[in-house]
Amino acid sequence: MPRSLAGESVGVLGLARSGLAAARLGLARGAHVYASDAGSSDAAKEAAEQVRRMGGDAELGGHDLAKLAACGRIVLSPGIPPTARVLKEEAIRGVPVIPEIEFAYEQLDSPVIAITGTNGKTTVTALIEHLLRADGIDAVAGGNIGTALSELAMREPQPAWAVVECSSFQLAGIHRFTPRIGILTNLAPDHLDWYDDVEAYYADKARLFTNASADSRWILNAEDERARTLIGDAPGTRLYFRVETAPESEDELGGWLSTGELMIRTEPGRTERVGDAADLQILGPHHVANALAAAVAARLAGASVQGISDGLRGFAAPAHRLEPVVEKDGVLWINDSKATNIASTRVAVRGMTRPTVLLLGGKHKGEPYTELLPDLQGVKTILAYGEAAPTIVADLEGRAPVERVDGCFEDVVNRARQVARPGDAVLLSPACSSFDMFRNYEERGRRFAQLAREGA
Known part of the structure; x- marks a missing residue:
């Protein structure tokens, strides 16, 4: 349940979409908020004014280390990597730093479907939202796509499902964030301009499984060895999606391609056809894999086979993705x-x-x-x-x-x-x-x- 933040002092680094939403959420729950941004664009100026109008403190062009040091914790916008220079300052070394999705999750009633991976996560996130909404289920995409999760936490009523795209930077600092359903699309080297090596990058992705329990549902890429095994021995049910290979057994849960047909199995003994790959409007074989992952997640979240089938046929590629x-x-x-x-x-x-x-x-x-x-x-x-x-x-x-x-x-x-x-x-x-x-x-x-x- 959402909890009061009265009496708490919260710092927010970055005043883009997610940072502004976190500042607004903190103020709405009674916290004192100090928000700062190293930039001074027109958008940042307008965000700072919004914070001030709500009773918060906002600064542009830099960060007041003394004010940050006085905060009980600092919320990090997703555009700021955990390696940012300001976070290395001695004055704030003892202040806990959490990502915006962690801060928002504490105030969120909705169950979460979390999607991460190197590529495809935005498409899969948009697809899941589309499939659920096509079946009449109130779902909203947020996190690294669309609406900031802090905005969803303030929504009344909150959606039936929060579909959350998670970057490695966002996952790096989670403590309580617990998805009901989690998806790992694939893994490949990325952000090597920020990480010391690829293993450090993968380690942050692996934090998706930090709070796994027996009730967790994990949808994994069966044809990407690192993505399939990164979960280790974390508890929960594993479901696999694959395009080039057949399921390893009749008991395997997940989604696969069979002579051009999209097949899913989300519980033992129930295999369901949700469409034909030729009917997809999105380009490339990798999007067949994305469609299978999304279909499995939507079925787990309560969507009907017909709703998923209709939604897959009607989904167009998100902007800037093929x-x-x-x-x-x-x-x-x-x-x-x-x-x-x-x-x-x-x-x-x-x-x-x-x-x-x-x-x-x-x-x-x-x-x-x-x-x-x-x-x-x-x-x-x-x-x-x-x-x-x-x-x-x-x-x-x-x-x-x-x-x-x-x-x-x-x-x-x-x-x-x-x-x-x-x-x-x-x-x-x-x-x-x-x-x-x-x-x-x-x-x-x-x-x-x-x-x-x-x-x-």
Whole structure:
């Protein structure tokens, strides 16, 4: 049950969507809140004003360490990694730091479906929300997608299910956060610009299972060895989703593909068909796996087979995730701006059925681009751009058809237009973060779509 925070002093680091929501939640529950943000954008200024109007204290352009040190705990916005410099300051070393999802969970009545993994978690989160709502179940997606979990905690009435996308940064600091149903989509190296090594990154993902119990339901990728085994000996029921292989036994719970049909089994002896892979509107074989994981979760949460089947047929790709933008003169333009790591771009390229002009670049995240080589057979040209362009060229030159494009993002898109021929696809799947040219991957994707349409 939600509890009063009267008499508590709570610090909030970051005043973007989740940080502002946490500050509002704390104030609504009676806490004294000090919120700060190192930036001073117009959005941050408006957020700070909201905090002040509710009776809180807000600061932009930096953090008052004395005020943070006086707090009983500090709530961390998801955009701020646990390695942030301010968290290493001696003055606040003894103050507990928790992620926003942990703070919100304490005030949440709704059971939680939590989704994490390196790639696919946003699509799976959106799919589960869509499937449940298609069957008349009040479900809302939050966390690292859509609505901040703190907003859901303030909603009256609270939803029947909170469907929560969890990043590794958010999971790193959880203590009480306990999903009723948890999903691990897959694992691959990522965020190596923040983590010392990939094992440290995987260790934070493994915190999804921290509070596992016999009542927990875990949906795991059977065809990703690390994702399948990361759970260790945590208690709860395991369900597996798979596309390339058949269930290991008639007793295995989960979802699988059988001669093009999507099959699920969420309890012993009950196998159910929930659709046909050919009817999915989302591109690529990896999305079949996403659909199976989401279908299993929705069935566990009470959705009917018919509702799941109808929902799967009606689900379109979320923006910036292998999103078809426009086709003109025989060239299909595809926005996969959410692909901010090598593994995600590999999945995108594997799903292409046309000769592909690949736009690769942005802010380098520490992974070698040589890992793309096994999947580049259908790529006719790689256009390397942005801060990462020299590294991309150095890794791939002489081994793949790579060309460096200097200048602004519009120059990159114009060059793609020159290179592409009827029957080709132009794929923005950058394998890098967006922060060299854009505020986030959404802005990058919107600009790509705008330029693609304008030139069509």
